[in-house]
Amino acid sequence: xxITFESVNHVYNARTPMERRALYDIEFDIPSGQFVAIIGxxxxxxxxxxxxxxxxxxxxxxxxxxGEKVIQSTEKNKSLKEIRQHVGLVFQFPEYQLFEETIEKxxxxxxxxxxVSIDEARKRAYDVIQMVGLDAEMLGKSPFNLSGGQMRRVAxxxxxxxxxxxLVLDEPTAGLDPQGQYEIMEMFNLLNRQYGKTIVLVTHDMxxxxxxxxxxxxxxxxxxxxxGSPEDVFKQIDELKRCGINFPIPAQNYxxxxxxxxxxxxxxxxxxxxxxxxxxxxxxxxx
Amino acid sequence: MRKxxxxxxITFGYDADSPVLKNYSLTINSGEFITILGxxxxxxxxxxxxxxxLMEPQQGEIIIxxxxxxxxxxxxxxxxxxxVFQNPDNQFVGSTVRDDIAFGLENxxxxxxxxxxxxxxxxxxxxxxxxxxxxxxxxSGGEKQRVAxxxxxxxxxxxxxxxxxxxxxxxxxxxxxxxxxxxxxxxxxxxxxxITHHLDEAxxxxxIIVMNEGEIILEGVxxxxxxxxxxxxxxxxxxxxxxxxxxxxxxRGLLKEVVTNDEELMDELCKLHSNR
Amino acid sequence: MNSxxxxxxxxxxxxxxxxxxxxxxxxxxxFVFSCFMINSWIFMAILVLLEYLVILLTKIPIxxxxxxxxxxxxxxxxxFFLQVLFNHQGEILFSLGPIQIYDEGLSLGFxxxxxxxxxxxxxxxxxxxxxxxxxxLALESLFKPLGKIGFPVAxxxxxxxxxxxFIPTLFEETQKIxxxxxxxxxxxxxxxxxxxxxxxxxxxxxxxxxxFKRADELANAMEVRGYVPGRLRTSINxxxxxxxxxxxxxxxxxxxxxxIIF
Numbered sequence: 170x171x172i173t174f175e176s177v178n179h180v181y182n183a184r185t186p187m188e189r190r191a192l193y194d195i196e197f198d199i200p201s202g203q204f205v206a207i208i209g210x211x212x213x214x215x216x217x218x219x220x221x222x223x224x225x226x227x228x229x230x231x232x233x234x235x236g237e238k239v240i241q242s243t244e245k246n247k248s249l250k251e252i253r254q255h256v257g258l259v260f261q262f263p264e265y266q267l268f269e270e271t272i273e274k275x276x277x278x279x280x281x282x283x284x285v286s287i288d289e290a291r292k293r294a295y296d297v298i299q300m301v302g303l304d305a306e307m308l309g310k311s312p313f314n315l316s317g318g319q320m321r322r323v324a325x326x327x328x329x330x331x332x333x334x335x336l337v338l339d340e341p342t343a344g345l346d347p348q349g350q351y352e353i354m355e356m357f358n359l360l361n362r363q364y365g366k367t368i369v370l371v372t373h374d375m376x377x378x379x380x381x382x383x384x385x386x387x388x389x390x391x392x393x394x395x396x397g398s399p400e401d402v403f404k405q406i407d408e409l410k411r412c413g414i415n416f417p418i419p420a421q422n423y424x425x426x427x428x429x430x431x432x433x434x435x436x437x438x439x440x441x442x443x444x445x446x447x448x449x450x451x452x453x454x455x456x
Numbered sequence: 457m458r459k460x461x462x463x464x465x466i467t468f469g470y471d472a473d474s475p476v477l478k479n480y481s482l483t484i485n486s487g488e489f490i491t492i493l494g495x496x497x498x499x500x501x502x503x504x505x506x507x508x509x510l511m512e513p514q515q516g517e518i519i520i521x522x523x524x525x526x527x528x529x530x531x532x533x534x535x536x537x538x539x540v541f542q543n544p545d546n547q548f549v550g551s552t553v554r555d556d557i558a559f560g561l562e563n564x565x566x567x568x569x570x571x572x573x574x575x576x577x578x579x580x581x582x583x584x585x586x587x588x589x590x591x592x593x594x595x596s597g598g599e600k601q602r603v604a605x606x607x608x609x610x611x612x613x614x615x616x617x618x619x620x621x622x623x624x625x626x627x628x629x630x631x632x633x634x635x636x637x638x639x640x641x642x643x644x645x646x647x648x649x650x651i652t653h654h655l656d657e658a659x660x661x662x663x664i665i666v667m668n669e670g671e672i673i674l675e676g677v678x679x680x681x682x683x684x685x686x687x688x689x690x691x692x693x694x695x696x697x698x699x700x701x702x703x704x705x706x707x708r709g710l711l712k713e714v715v716t717n718d719e720e721l722m723d724e725l726c727k728l729h730s731n732r
Numbered sequence: 733m734n735s736x737x738x739x740x741x742x743x744x745x746x747x748x749x750x751x752x753x754x755x756x757x758x759x760x761x762x763f764v765f766s767c768f769m770i771n772s773w774i775f776m777a778i779l780v781l782l783e784y785l786v787i788l789l790t791k792i793p794i795x796x797x798x799x800x801x802x803x804x805x806x807x808x809x810x811x812f813f814l815q816v817l818f819n820h821q822g823e824i825l826f827s828l829g830p831i832q833i834y835d836e837g838l839s840l841g842f843x844x845x846x847x848x849x850x851x852x853x854x855x856x857x858x859x860x861x862x863x864x865x866x867x868x869l870a871l872e873s874l875f876k877p878l879g880k881i882g883f884p885v886a887x888x889x890x891x892x893x894x895x896x897x898f899i900p901t902l903f904e905e906t907q908k909i910x911x912x913x914x915x916x917x918x919x920x921x922x923x924x925x926x927x928x929x930x931x932x933x934x935x936x937x938x939x940x941x942x943x944f945k946r947a948d949e950l951a952n953a954m955e956v957r958g959y960v961p962g963r964l965r966t967s968i969n970x971x972x973x974x975x976x977x978x979x980x981x982x983x984x985x986x987x988x989x990x991x992i993i994f
Contacts, residue, residue: 186795211626258915266912268937282917346495346653348692418697445704508956546946547953551864551897558968560957593900
């Protein structure tokens, strides 16, 4: 399912003393099956942007297309609910949305809200709990006795159970330890590659962007400042600095390295492996 | 060197069968900057709650600045030890920055004039002097954490515990808080204990303690600790970039030694380049 | 978050902002009492005018007050129509089937609506122009005599101050959970009663869990910073009563006496 934004604007509290403009003429499209990262520092409009993707916010002007569906300022709430089934939005710290006595019931909550039969919802719970890397035997247990990382997986399973084509993730790794972060990101990667879900990832971690994203959107003060592949985006050093964005650590280091030796930079390494390879080729290769 | 904190054979558990800390002993010296590392659930946060007397160990003793921690000494010990918790919102008691920095002083019945002086001095120290009248919901997480640090400093505590104080912050907030912590370390008049799972925050500490399942599995200066890349990874910790890169370069026969921070890595690489 | 006005404070430097919180609370109370006692339009016009002058003095945009009336708009409307429809005094203005409108009903409907509006606006004015910490300190100071009979004035003042401080946080959190559950297909406006109950639990359970966690962490934070309930504390905030406060209070006492007499 493709996502298209056509000159989308958003103004909070329009025509009140608290009026605040959050998005300015946003235009982009995300093809089906892509892994997209949205970056920008706090207050850049990222979170407003993603809430437009499943109709939690309506644009003040402009059009958003999700597959065949259209979201405009005049949209009825009923059709927005419909859209939310196709675009699963996972908020930051999603473990705080759990509320049922058992994991199974909590996962079934979403599908049941969309009129799926109990049997089908139960079957989906059985499937998705395994997709998030947990054991189906846990279904009967209370979600509140799990570790933080496991609770988060259950919450994500609850979104996956609605069988969305698009998964929008707001800082899904926040507060997890390094191992937990790695595992959960690998899980999203799998959902993208194996199950064909379109993934939209909002993150502050540039190393995750470098490792997983096909495409990067850079937000700055409510404007879409840059868009392109990680290689292209991270090449635009001055523009990224203006947006207050850090580079992936390997790129930062290579940049310093190359500057100190006055080497020309064709390409910045985005991962540790690339860094090591590039340094090796500078030191050994080419003579 | 004077001993500031001594933990002797501490055992603690929420239930008897599975102790969170097992026969745990640790000595921290006055003026030391120490980092306690471990993944979520390794027992590192339990440690901080024991140190400030929010929980009591089942066995062992805790001695802080020469005083045995007990029901009777808790009030005096709490004057010496300040803690900043993880969640910036849930420790902001006052309705403004000024009120929050003053909260501990108010409890100590400090007079109005002295209090005002202290609040302003420490607001300045953490760079929040322009926000004294701001309410918490207009502040970022990083700003709230800086206010919390000011509150601890104003109370005159000589031990500061940062219990995952940067875990919920964005990169900018984290950087600001870490810069402030490093500034405090430079002053050298506080004992600072930082509890975290970010290894890159530990690079500048005097000593690193790595915990796993309630036990110390590794202890030493950053340089020594980071050599143990495999051990660290086996307890679910991610090593800093410089360690990973230099480790890999060492495997390929380019570097002789694993380095711990970016500056060293750059120096080594430049040296290699000019030697060729 | 930015859309709520209740309990919000807008920093400013007007004469009204600088008044002692105690005199503002006392004067506002006297103003409200006067407002409920009078029934002459002339007196009401004086009150409206005074209130308008104070708003001008504070330089706060009228929009804030309009916004503050929104939550009770329905209540004002209800008051108005109850009077208009069921107050059968005076002369019939016109009748439509079973509905008969009397002139006094209409007049009283207007009067009571205006009364409600100015009461809400003056209270909003108090919270918009007074720091929450000053408000609680003033309450603590005004209720101090109750402490002598064992009433925990200081503890309750601190409780109120913490409650006020967490209103925006709680509001934000509620919004977030509402949105998270809406993303799972919750739509409070539709569905049968039974479904509504489940949907409401999906909001309330997470809110309770978060609030308990917060209460626990907050209690820890207060304890380690040396808070002991019931023990004497000093305060960083001090109130200072000036001549302008006495003048204001005298004006409002005058108003109040006037309201009793007329």
